[in-house]
Structures are given as structure tokens and as C-alpha cells.
Amino acid sequence: MAGDGERPHLLEAANLACERGGRLLFEGLSFSLPPGAAAVVTGENGSGKSSLLRIVAGLLPATEGRVAWRGEDCRREPGRWRREMVFLGHLDAVKPALSVRENLAFWGARDEKLLEEMGLAALAGLPAAMLSAGQRRRLALARVAARPGGCWLLDEPAAHLDETSSGRLERMIGHHLAQGGIAVVAAHTARGLGDALPIRLGPGT
């Protein structure tokens, strides 16, 4: 679906290259996504999935190439890009001292039904320090779910999740895409994202 002309492409990455620790991870990587489209980035450990996501997000300067959002270069016009973009890395960005509800509020997400959707309602009052690995990941996902419609950059969102929650994740992404949002997901398997644009990165270490 990516690449069809009639719909304007929201996110365009043009011949990206990334060199880290003296190793060239990838070069000449280009892709673009129209509204409602998703891309799934696969590759071995150390192949550069996270690096790619960080470059797109604007955390990491690309060795080469550029990323554009709605036609504007993200580096030159970060304001709008950042307003519409949500990044989820390997880390959960959860504050152990705050309760689950407070954590969401911390990121400006006060909507109670987020807790419902992620199955956190029963844990809402618990300090995040008491969450299990998967529960913490779900909390991180709830933060993302709070801002649908823009561009989601998710790095192994399903890490530590059980079957039920993986289902929740898929629904959540589906709902997001349905609203015309786009998603770039780094994962080890493309499952749950059947019709997504596959981006396969070279050998890892």
C-alpha cells in the first residue's frame, strides 16, 4: 500500500544512512507512509532497528539522508513533528515513585479509559514500583495510546507482553491506523502487522 500516489504521504524518509561505533548499519534506506499505513522494521540484534527509530524520531542525527513529516524536514521544523509524534523506546519511561494513574497524568494522559483498554484499571492506584515487567510495558503503551492519529514510533512494543496484552496492542495500533495515523514498529516478528510495509535491516552482530 505504501507508495500509491493519490494519497499524500505523511512520513518520508529519503536514503537514510547510519554509522554507529564505526560500523555502517544501513545506507540508502528510503520509505514513505501514507495515512493509515504502518511499517514494521525487522532485523537481527544490532542490525539498527532502534537506531533507525531514533533517527526518525530526531533523537539521533542521521549520518546521511533526511526525514520529512507532512513535507517538512523534521530537523528543520521540529515543532509540528514533535507535536504529532509519539516515541516508545526499549525503556518504559515509568516513574516508580508515582502510581499508575499519576504516571499517565505525568505524561498528560488523564483519560481513565486508557487504563481500561490496557487492563490497568485494577492497578491504577498501585505505585509503579510494584508493577510486573509486562504491566509496566502496558503502562508505557497506555501513554502512547493517549495520542492516536499522529506518527507512532514503537521499539519492540510487545516486549514482556502476554497473549492477551499483545491482542490489546494490536487493537490499539489498528485503531490508531484507522484514525489515519501511521506507525513504524520495530519487532522481531511481523505478526499482528500483516499488511504493514516490511523494512528488513542488514546483518547485525
Next chain:
Amino acid sequence: MAGDGERPHLLEAANLACERGGRLLFEGLSFSLPPGAAAVVTGENGSGKSSLLRIVAGLLPATEGRVAWRGEDCRREPGRWRREMVFLGHLDAVKPALSVRENLAFWGARDEKLLEEMGLAALAGLPAAMLSAGQRRRLALARVAARPGGCWLLDEPAAHLDETSSGRLERMIGHHLAQGGIAVVAAHTARGLGDALPIRLGPGT
């Protein structure tokens, strides 16, 4: 294979119960493993997999029940138990400031071929801060691989790993079991541990 009489059982857990945050996670949980046997603990997020492993390791006091190693109560005779037990939690216990090789040395594992087996040889000199998520997990696994033959307690060891490395993990566990060691592995799928004793924990949150 677990439960056959003629071989003495190395690890015996007798009616363990665990209550956390006022919720009873499991009770009356008993299992025992003869040399070369593995158990795989599955269950939803928050069902108590990590808690069970931490109880067996001796990090968390059980609400009820006891764990014995070679017939001795682990709490009463921790010395021998700890000498033969290796614990790997959700966290990698990796020091970012140290290089990969130094990290292994930090945990007393100086054997170069560990790096080979885990595919870390090329990264040996890199500061651990530069590792990717999967690479860091492999480093954590290398620490475990350094001490085969005893009792391994692994909490989602395959997290962040790609196909190749999951294979490495399976081989590593197989080799460990072949040496008469035992392993208790928490995971979301039992794959790769076909003939392991399945321990299914109750509902999560």
C-alpha cells in the same frame, strides 16, 4: 521426565505460596526436578512468574512453603545453594561503564569462548553502554553460561533476542541440562523447551 523415582531430585519446592500487594498469586505449588530436567513457568502478566523465581532464588521470602536443594533447605543452608545457583532476572546486571569483556570479568567469567558462543566476540572491547537491547541480553546470558551444571533460574531469557540468538540460548540450556544441571525458565511460550516440566500460573492482572 521430572518425577521419575530412580534419580535423586536436586531441586524440590514444597507447597509454595506467595502473596504480594495483598493479592495471593499462587499457593500449594510443589514441583521437583531431577538432574538434567527443566521446568518452564508460564502465565499471564502479573501471574507471579518472576515472584516464583525470586522465591526459589531466595530473594523473596515465600508466604508459605519451602525450597530445598540437594535435600537441604535453601534458606537454612544458603551457602551451597548460592554456589551452585545462577539467577537472571528481567534486568541484565550490565555495567554500562565497563566493556563487554570487563562486564563478564566483573562477574568472574573470564573465559573468551563464552563471548564466541554468545556472538559477542566482535563486541568484546565495546563499552556496554553501546550495546543494543538484544546484545545486552546476550551479555547477561553469557554470565549465566559461565556457570553450567548447577541450577539456572532464568526470567524471560529470550527477551529482545532475535532468531539466531534464541537458537544460541536453546543450545546453551541444552548443554547445561546435558551436564546434569537443571533450569527453571519463566517465559510466555514454552517453545524451545519441549520436554520441560510445565508450570502454569493462575490469572494475572
Next chain:
Amino acid sequence: MPLRLHSLASPARFDRFARRILPWTWVLAALLIPCGLLWGLAFSPADYQQGDTVRVMYVHVPSAWMAMACYALVALLSASFLVWKHQLAGIAALAAAPVGACFTATALVTGSLWGLPTWGTWWVWDARLTSVLVLFFLYLGYIALAGSFDDRSRGLRAASILAVVGVVNLPVIKFSVDWWNTLHQPASVLRLDGPAIHASMLWPLAITAAGFAAFFAALLVVRIRSELLAWRIEALMRRRSAGAA
């Protein structure tokens, strides 16, 4: 103390014990304190140098003694909690600490009130005074630590460790006056070679002290009971909320 606790280890037993002892402690306190204070404040002789200001002593000294004794008790209870794992001992220490803090505060306040006429200033950084202040902070630290864990029992264990370690300060407080030449007077009652103040002052002092002790015991028992209840309630609430999960 530990042995005594051993028989009280179960809350139920403690409750029975409490019901038996509580009236007596209240009665003792209600008798001794007024009688001691009345004697001390009204009928005991004024000091030949200090005049009537000396009467502050009858509040000051007993509370100072209680302050130290109470910390010793907290430490003892905490130790037995850590060694014999008697939840009750730990909870008792937790219950005793605030009372001890109050006694310390009283000693500080009355002391500085006393200082104004006698030393001409209400506070000097004299070793005795400062070390009592430190004792006060030791109490605060213990209470704060116990309160700053998400899990009550973990907090209690951590605080108990602190209480035991903190004992190192008691000798400093008790003997500070002997180690430094300070404004504050050296012990004239609790000394190896018998008390050195006149009986007419010693008696009311002793009686008030005994009264304070009884009062402390009563408060302690009451607070232990309420603490126990608080713990049970919290456990129930947790179950409730978790059950809803």
C-alpha cells in the same frame, strides 16, 4: 524484654495483657505525676542560687531521662524484632518512638526555658544540648524512614535496623557532660557514687520520674493497640482492592 515479648508474641495474648495492665498504669500515672509535681513545685525548697527556677527541674529531668530510656527501649524492641522476627516487637518500637520524641522535645523546651534565667540564653551549642537535639533527629529519622516505604513491613524492618545502629549515640548523650566542660551540669542523681542532691529535691524528682514512666507505659500500650489495628485494617483494605482486581 525479649522473653517477656515471647509470651506476648501473639496480638491476641497482647490484647489480654493490655486489658489487664492498662488500668494500673493509668492509675499510677494519675497518682504519681500530680503528687510529685505538687511536692516539687510547691513544697520543695527553692535552690540557694537558682531560686524558684530550679523547679523546672521536676519536669525537665524526668522527661530527659525518659527521652533516653525510651530510645533504649525502641532499640531493644527493634533488635528483638530483627532477631526473633516478632512482628509485635517491631510494632511496639514503632509505637514507642513518637512518645519518646515528645519526651525529647519536652526536655529541649523545658531545658531552654530553664536556660534563659540561669545561663542568660535559651540556647547554647553545648555538647549536652546538641546531643539531645541529635537524639531528637534520630527519632525523626526512625519515624520518617519507617513511613517512607510503599510496603509497611519493609519500612519497619529498615527502620528497626536504624534504631539498633543509632544506639551508638546514647553514650555520647549521657556522658557528654563529663567529656566536655560544658555549661550543663553533670549527673548528680544517676551516678555510680550515689546521688548528690538533697533528699528534699530527690524525692519529688523520683516520684515524678516514676509517674512519667507509668504514663509512658500507658501511652505505649494504647498506641501499640492502635498500631496493630492500623496494620490489620490496611491488610484488609489491600485484600479488598486486590480482590476487586
Next chain:
Amino acid sequence: MTGIGALVARDLALAVRRRGEAGLTLAFFVMAAAIFPFGVGPDPLLLGSIAAGVVWVTALLASTISLDHLFRGDLEDGSLEILVLDHRPLEGVVAAKCLAHWLATGLPVVALAPLMALLLNFDMDAWWVLVLSLAIGTPALSLAGSVGASLVLGARRGGALTGLVVLPLCLPVMVFGVGAVEAALAGRPVLPHILIEAAILVAGAPLALKASAAALRIAVE
């Protein structure tokens, strides 16, 4: 801009959560001050003469003791990435953090200064100078601290930077702060010192914010 307001509110909520109640901080300061008489002896005159120094050093201690986890926590739990990617300027985030840090460490000193001055029988005619100099100086300490803290995150090995960075930034502030108090006690004009102190703060603030923000961006690369 309400955006920044939200940031501040948020960081404050967290700061309150992590540093504990004001009461705790208060106790800590009096405790720290109480240490000095043990060292230098009870002589009231002597204590009075070093009172300003004591208060200032306590302020410095308070601001450095919690410096390390000004940003490190955020870096290690991944929040820093999210903050860097916030559409609001990162300088705002840093400012919020500094404000939170100051409210948790600086403000209590300013508020307690009179009490501590009294306890250390400091010449009470000059107490307002002490308070004023602290009120201007402690924010500068927090700002300087944030630069140091953020630089350390970026530089993996060069942790030693912190000291080297914080020292030259803090020393002048303290020198002029205490200088002002001395002037007041000696009956010399106070204004010059205060003005220089204020100048350092005003000129330094934007610099510190920019520097910290830049350092943080490097830290999350």
C-alpha cells in the same frame, strides 16, 4: 506559555514525591547546622562569626547532595528521551527541573536562614542581608548544578567533570553572597555585592539552561 507551566507543575509533583515533605528537609538542615558546633565548639561569638559561612555551606550541601539524580533517573528510566522529544523547548524542561530542585533544596535554606542565624547567634541586624543573598544565590547554585549534572550524563567516562564544572560556577556566587553579609556586619555598603550576585544569576541563567539542554540532547543520542 502554559506548556512550561505544565512542565513545572509536573516536575514539582515528582520532586515533592521523591524528596519527601518540607519537614524532612527542615530537620535535615537543622541537623547539618547542628554538626558545626561539635566541630568548632560552643563559643557563641565564634559561631556568630561563622554563621553566614555555615548557612551558605549547608545550602551548597543541600543542592549538591541531590544533584546526581536531577537527570540521571530520567535518563535511566527512559523519560529523558521523551522529554527531549517534547514539542516544548527543552530549556523549559531544564528550567522546570532547576526550579523543582531549588524548591526542594534552596527555598528551605532561604526560609530557615533566619532561624539558623538565630540559633548560631548571628548578628540579627544583618539577617535580611543573609536571606537576600541566599535568595539570589541558591537559584544560581541550582542552575550551575544542572549544568554539571547534565554534562556528566553525556560524558560516559569523564565523570570528574562535575566538580570542575560546578566549582567555578558556584564559587563566585558564594563569595559575593557571603561578601554581602560581611559588608553588612562591617557596616560597609551591601548593594555592590548583591548586585554582582544578581548579575551572575541573570547573566548565567540563560547560559546554564542552554548548556544543560545541549548536554541532555547529547546524552540521549
Next chain:
Amino acid sequence: MTGIGALVARDLALAVRRRGEAGLTLAFFVMAAAIFPFGVGPDPLLLGSIAAGVVWVTALLASTISLDHLFRGDLEDGSLEILVLDHRPLEGVVAAKCLAHWLATGLPVVALAPLMALLLNFDMDAWWVLVLSLAIGTPALSLAGSVGASLVLGARRGGALTGLVVLPLCLPVMVFGVGAVEAALAGRPVLPHILIEAAILVAGAPLALKASAAALRIAVE
């Protein structure tokens, strides 16, 4: 027992990597020392008389600065679990950490003490007493600090709480350390104070190690 030796070596290797603390401590130490003379003014006698106290108090405060991340790093990266499960006694690990902490915060102070004494024109006949008392005292401070640091590890708050918990524990040692120096200045015998100080260290060390170890076990639950 070579096991413990290995632990120490390991933690030292790590400590060397993180020179930040040493830098910060030194910076703080220097600043504090630089600030005091202001208050006291030029009078050399006065300065000299408080020199010992100043040095000691600064040493104490400096050692509390870097306490918060004595164990926190290990807790957050998961190493602490592994260390607790080590078959070698956890006390050994704590001892190693304390040694590392002392090398980063205590040793610099001991090394700088003569210089500072000189600056504060301290009676130089007694400088060796000052150094000796610090050499015996600072390890005790590190030990007391480790108790505090490990106790607040599992708690919701650090910062002020750590200080509040640690400072009282440090008091006795400092009292006798300063006592020794004052005795030397007054020409009274120094040995008693030094002996008591040493006794506190020797008797306190095992207690502190046990306490920290117990606290760490609580923290990883």
C-alpha cells in the same frame, strides 16, 4: 578469603571508572573551606582555632554528598540482586563498596587536610594529629554512610532522608576526631581521643557492615 579480595578489586575497578564523586567531593571540600574564612575575617588566631572543626565538618558533609548513588546504580541495573545471591558474604560486598566510597571521598580529604590546615593557618605542630584523626575517622564516616544509603535504598525518597539518617550516625566519630586535635592544640594528651576514635571504627565496622547487608536484602525484595 580470596573471595572478598576479588569483590574489593572488582568494585575498585568500577569506582575508578566513576571518578565523578572524587571530583565533586573535592570541589565541595575546597568551596566549603574557602567560604568559612570570610565569616571569621582575617584574624589568624580565630581562624586557626576553628580550622580543625572546619576541616572535620567539611569532611563529614562531603562524604554524605555521594552517598545516594553508593548502591542505587546496582539496584537499578539489577546487579544488586546478583550480589545479594553471591555465595560470598554480602558484608564483603558492602565492605568493598565502602572502601571504594572512602577512596573517592575520604582519601582526598585526608590528603588535602594539611593544605587546608595551612590555608586556615592552623597550628602546624598539630597537623599530623589532624591528618591522623581524619585517617581513622573518614573510613568510619564511609561505613556509617553505607548504613544510611542502604537503608533509604528501598524507600520512596532519597536526598534529605539520607542526610537525616546518616548525620547522627557520624556524630560520635567526629566528636572524638575533633577532640583529639583540640587536645593536641591545648597540649593535652592526644592518645585517649585517638584510641576511642579507633575503637569506634573497629567496633562499629562489623555492626555497620551487618546492618548495611541486612538493609540491602530488604531493598531487593
